[in-house]
Amino acid sequence: MASANTAWSEENFSSSICLDSFSIPVTTPCGHNFCRTCITKFWDGEVQYKCPLCNKIFNTRPDLQVNFLLSDLAAQFRTTAQVKAEDEEEYDVKTVELGKIVSEDQQMIQEIKGKIKEIKDTVEMNKKDADRELADGVQVLTALRRCIEKCQDDHNQMVKERRKSTVKQAEGLIKELEQEIEDLANRSSEMKQLLHTKDHLHFLQAFRSLKSPPPTRDWTTVEVRPPSYVGTSRRSLDQLEETLNMEMKKLPDGELKMVQEYEGCDPDTAHPRLIRSEDGKQLHDGEVVKKLPDNPKRFYFEVHLKDKAAWCLGVAKESINRKSQITETPEKGLWILYFNKDGLVFRDHPVVRLPRRDELQKVGVFVDYDEGLVSFYDVEARVHIYSATGCSFTKPLYPFLGPGRYNYEGNNSDPLIISPVNQTD
Structure with missing residues (x-):
């Protein structure tokens, strides 16, 4: 079936009598088209039967035949015109929506890049x-x-x-x-x-x-x-x-000055709520804040995480502030890996979000003092997690760790536990 040419004007599909789109168009002997109802009513009111357009007179009332081709084209034209009119209504809304989609796509492209x-x-x-x-x-x-x-x-x-x-x-x-x-x-x-x-x-x-x-x-x-x-x-x-x-x-051993013999460590901790075991190998959140004197040797390095819901660990410069809240960023002298229900991140400006590793049980921290490198590894999976490069070390470094709140996510009471390094690995 032929389709209506949308480039045609409306008059091509309109009756000259009712000036509306053809409704059951019929053709006179002279070749002109009219709505069957329109031409019938026109001739009913006339003495002579003539064409409303060319005024040709017919001796007898013509037997009109339906022009099916024109009928189909007119129907298609009406449909096209209706859709077009409904589109004069949605254009502005769709334009704004399309602009928003384009903007979101561009933002997504930048994020992917x-x-x-x-x-x-x-x-x-x-x-x-x-x-x-x-x-x-x-x-x-x-x-x-x-x-x-x-x-x-x-x-x-x-x-x-x-x-x-x-x-x-x-x-x-x-x-x-x-x-x-x-x-x-x-x-x-x-x-x-x-x-x-x-x-x-x-x-x-x-x-x-x-x-x-x-x-x-x-x-x-x-x-x-x-x-x-x-x-x-x-x-x-x-x-x-x-x-x-x-x-x-x-x-070469490098110049990382971390605690190697935990048995002789100072039992004090960096936070007044933390409790360290007598052998220096376990760290708990004590829930109760204690009053502790200032002590520059309060940082301990843990690697075994067990099934804890939240924790943080890394290394810290000897010169960091110990008397007030610490901003855990390299700019302030701390290189910290942090984990909670929202995922695994490296504390920086801005924070570096890392792939979530729910199976993470043991973290290894490697520091190359000369190269200015702090690297974190999944010890069990033997997978590199993240490395901070271009670090500046001029003073000794110490382990930094936090076991997370005792009741975080309902239960976070397990301690962080020191794990001896397996030299054969």
């Missing part, structure tokens, strides 16, 4: 970390390989020397035994010859000299005792461990 940059920066930072780790690994593993090779050489040399000594001893004894065999064989040969002599005088004289056997060694107590190799490898490994420890001490 920012996320792409963040990901690229993370990848670049990870690449630098990986390159540095590879270089350090080559250095450490090369030294380790040399130590192992030397240990292996020493071990092999010791075993070979013991084996050589045993072989030499056995060969000496065998040579001595073979000599005695030779002496006994010679004596036996002489005695056999003597048995066949008919000279009795010679027999008796020779018998006296052959009767006494040649001097021999008491071999019943002589034996070859190979050295025991049991424990040789163990002693070599112990020596290797001692050598590796000496090599490890030669590696």
Whole structure:
């Protein structure tokens, strides 16, 4: 079916009698179109039957036929006109709505670009970390390989020397035994010859000299005792461990001045509500605020989080303010990872929101004093969480941590617990 051309004017689909869109259009013999009702009423009031447009007179009243093509086109035109009119009503509203969508899309594009940059920066930072780790690994593993090779050489040399000594001893004894065999064989040969002599005088004289056997060694107590190799490898490994420890001490430790022996720490804490265990390895929220004297050694570093609903941990400069509320940002001398029901963030201006890690059980904090780097790691998953770069360290750093409120989210009573670092990892 042909569709109405929306470029046509309204008069193309209007009756010249009622001036409205065609309603059941019919065609006169002269070729003009009118609404069937309109032309019927027009002729009912006239004496002659003529065309309202060209005034052509018909001798008899024409038998009018419906123009179905024009009827369809007129119907489509009416529909198009109605839709167009309803659109003169929604245009302004849709224009404003469309502008808002465009603005939101642009904002989303900028956010996505920012996320792409963040990901690229993370990848670049990870690449630098990986390159540095590879270089350090080559250095450490090369030294380790040399130590192992030397240990292996020493071990092999010791075993070979013991084996050589045993072989030499056995060969000496065998040579001595073979000599005695030779002496006994010679004596036996002489005695056999003597048995066949008919000279009795010679027999008796020779018998006296052959009767006494040649001097021999008491071999019943002589034996070859190979050295025991049991424990040789163990002693070599112990020596290797001692050598590796000496090599490890030669590696640069950096200048991170954190507490290593918690048993001797000051029992005071940085917040008057916190309670630390006697061994210095657990930290609770005591709910009750206590009055504590000023103490510059109140910061402790924890890594084991258990199933806590809220916590924070990181490192702090020695010079931070301890007498009033602390702004937990690098600008104020604190590098803090913070977690609660809203997610995981790094405290900065603005805060850095990180992917949520509900499975996070243990956090490792690594500080490269010279490089100005503070990195956080998911110890169990062996995944890098976040790194703060370009930090400026001029004074000692100390661990900073907070166990969160005791009743946060209904129950947050579990302590933060110090976990010994596994050197083999």
